[in-house]
Amino acid sequence: MAVLIKGATFASGKKCDVLIESNKIAKIAPSITARAEEKIDAHGKLLLPGFINTHTHTGMSILRGIGDDLQLHDWLWKKVRPAEQKICELDMHAASLLSCAEMVRSGTTCFNDMYFHMKGVAAAVKESGMRATLGYGMVDLGDEKKRKSELAIGEQFIKEFDGSANGRIKCSVAPHAPYTCSAELLRASAALAKKHKTRLHIHLSETRKEVFDMLKQTKMRPVDYLASLGVLSPNTIAAHCVWLTKQEVGTLAKHGTHVSYNPVSNMKLASGGAAPIPEMLEAGVNVTLGTDGVASNNSHSMFECMKIGALLQKQSRWDAQAVNAKQALQFATLNGARALGINAGEIKEGKLADIILLDMRAPNMQPVRSMESNVVYSAHAGNVTDAIIDGKLVMRNHKILTFDEEKAIDAVQKAADRITVT
Ligand SMILES: [Zn+2]
Known part of the structure; x- marks a missing residue:
C-alpha cells in the first residue's frame, strides 16, 4: 500500500511531499505525483517522526x-x-x-x-x-x-x-x-x-x-x-x-x-x-x-x-x-x-514510516519562530491530527481507525470498579 502526504511542513520549516511505500518512507521531494491508495492533504500541518x-x-x-x-x-x-x-x-x-x-x-x-x-x-x-x-x-x-x-x-x-x-x-x-x-x-x-x-x-x-x-x-x-x-x-x-x-x-x-x-x-x-x-x-x-x-x-x-x-x-x-x-x-x-534498535526516529528516505502530523493552525502553535520550540514548549496531545505507523494509517483527523476505543474505555472502567485497594 502507498500513502502520499502532500504539502507537509517539516521541523526545518521546509515544505515537502512524502511518499510511503509498504512500511518505509520511499521518497521526500517538493512535489511528488504518484499513484497512492491514500492521499493526505497536510497543508498547515507539521510532519514529525512519531x-x-x-x-x-x-x-x-x-x-x-x-x-x-x-x-x-x-x-x-x-x-x-x-x-x-x-x-x-x-x-x-x-x-x-x-x-x-x-x-x-x-x-x-x-x-x-x-x-x-x-x-x-x-x-x-x-x-x-x-x-x-x-x-x-x-x-x-x-x-x-x-x-x-x-x-x-x-x-x-x-x-x-x-x-x-x-x-x-x-x-x-x-x-x-x-x-x-x-x-x-x-x-x-x-x-x-x-x-x-x-x-x-x-x-x-x-x-x-x-x-x-x-x-x-x-x-x-x-x-x-x-x-x-x-x-x-x-x-x-x-x-x-x-x-x-x-x-x-x-x-x-x-x-x-x-x-x-x-x-x-x-x-x-x-x-x-x-x-x-x-x-x-x-x-x-x-x-x-x-x-x-x-x-x-x-x-x-x-x-x-x-x-x-x-x-x-x-x-x-x-x-x-x-x-x-x-x-x-x-x-x-x-x-x-x-x-x-529500530530504523525510525527521523524523517528520511529508507526509514520506517512512523509519522505524526500536528495542526499548526491551532492557537497554541502560532506564531512560528522555531518549530522545535513550539513542539516542546507549547504543543499538547490535542494538536496531533494523524498518525501513521509501519506505513499504515492508525489515526486520521483525530479518529483512531484500527480498533474500537469506546469498547476499551468501557472494559477498563468495568475492571477498575472491581480492582480496588484500601
Ligand atoms: Zn517503571
Missing part, C-alpha cells in the same frame, strides 16, 4: 489514580502490588489498548514496555497497529524456585512473540530492578538477552533508598553492581537513573547503556534531585524519554515529558540552557529509536 516512549507499563492504565501522592515505597508495596494481584490477562489487554489510544492520540508510535500478562499487551499492540518492544517483568526476591519460573516465562514470551505483528513487536528480557532481582537472576537475564539477541530493560537508581540499601548489601552502588554482573551493554535500557555519581555516568557511557529519563514519574513519586542529564550528555550517554506507567505519571503524553524534562533540568541547575527544545525532541525521537 515519539518513542522508552519506558512504560501500558497495563498500568487500569491503576490510574490508585496511589496518588505517595512516595515510591508506599506507592509500590501498599497500593500497586496488592491491586496488581487482581488484574487478569483480559484486563491487561483492555488496559494496554486504552494506553495505545492515549499514546497514538499524543503522537507516540512506539513504546518499550515491561509488565506481566504480556500476552494481553502483545494482543493490544497487534490490534492497535503500534510498534513496541515488550518484556515480561521478572522478580524473584531471592527465591530460587521463583527465579526459574520467571526466566521460563520470560524466555517463552520471547520465543512466541519476538518479530510478531509483521515485525512490529520485538521482545526484551526485563528483570524488574536490582532490588527485586537476585544477582543470579540478573546474570541469567544478561545471558538470556545475549542468547536471543534482544534488548535488556531494567529500572535503575530510581530512589536514594535504593542506592543506600544496595551499598549496605553489596558495598557497591547500583550501576557498579550491574556492571559487575555483566548486565550493562549497548543492548541495555536503564530506566530512571536519577541517583548517579559522575563516575557511574561514566560507567554507563563506557558500556554504551541507554538511559530512559522519566521526569514526570520521578517528580510525582518525589524521587528527589534530578537525573544528571547534562553529565550524561557530556559523557556521550544516549538519553531517551519515558513516561513510566500511568499509575505514577498519570498520563502517557510525551509532550509533557519533553517539556517537564527540559524544565526540571533548567530549574535544578539554575541554567536555562540545560536541555534545550532541540535536545528534548531528539530524546523523544531519534535517541529512542537508537535505544530500541
Whole structure:
C-alpha cells in the first residue's frame, strides 16, 4: 500500500511531499505525483517522526489514580502490588489498548514496555497497529524456585512473540530492578538477552533508598553492581537513573547503556534531585524519554515529558540552557529509536514510516519562530491530527481507525470498579 502526504511542513520549516511505500518512507521531494491508495492533504500541518516512549507499563492504565501522592515505597508495596494481584490477562489487554489510544492520540508510535500478562499487551499492540518492544517483568526476591519460573516465562514470551505483528513487536528480557532481582537472576537475564539477541530493560537508581540499601548489601552502588554482573551493554535500557555519581555516568557511557529519563514519574513519586542529564550528555550517554506507567505519571503524553524534562533540568541547575527544545525532541525521537534498535526516529528516505502530523493552525502553535520550540514548549496531545505507523494509517483527523476505543474505555472502567485497594 502507498500513502502520499502532500504539502507537509517539516521541523526545518521546509515544505515537502512524502511518499510511503509498504512500511518505509520511499521518497521526500517538493512535489511528488504518484499513484497512492491514500492521499493526505497536510497543508498547515507539521510532519514529525512519531515519539518513542522508552519506558512504560501500558497495563498500568487500569491503576490510574490508585496511589496518588505517595512516595515510591508506599506507592509500590501498599497500593500497586496488592491491586496488581487482581488484574487478569483480559484486563491487561483492555488496559494496554486504552494506553495505545492515549499514546497514538499524543503522537507516540512506539513504546518499550515491561509488565506481566504480556500476552494481553502483545494482543493490544497487534490490534492497535503500534510498534513496541515488550518484556515480561521478572522478580524473584531471592527465591530460587521463583527465579526459574520467571526466566521460563520470560524466555517463552520471547520465543512466541519476538518479530510478531509483521515485525512490529520485538521482545526484551526485563528483570524488574536490582532490588527485586537476585544477582543470579540478573546474570541469567544478561545471558538470556545475549542468547536471543534482544534488548535488556531494567529500572535503575530510581530512589536514594535504593542506592543506600544496595551499598549496605553489596558495598557497591547500583550501576557498579550491574556492571559487575555483566548486565550493562549497548543492548541495555536503564530506566530512571536519577541517583548517579559522575563516575557511574561514566560507567554507563563506557558500556554504551541507554538511559530512559522519566521526569514526570520521578517528580510525582518525589524521587528527589534530578537525573544528571547534562553529565550524561557530556559523557556521550544516549538519553531517551519515558513516561513510566500511568499509575505514577498519570498520563502517557510525551509532550509533557519533553517539556517537564527540559524544565526540571533548567530549574535544578539554575541554567536555562540545560536541555534545550532541540535536545528534548531528539530524546523523544531519534535517541529512542537508537535505544530500541529500530530504523525510525527521523524523517528520511529508507526509514520506517512512523509519522505524526500536528495542526499548526491551532492557537497554541502560532506564531512560528522555531518549530522545535513550539513542539516542546507549547504543543499538547490535542494538536496531533494523524498518525501513521509501519506505513499504515492508525489515526486520521483525530479518529483512531484500527480498533474500537469506546469498547476499551468501557472494559477498563468495568475492571477498575472491581480492582480496588484500601
Ligand atoms: Zn517503571
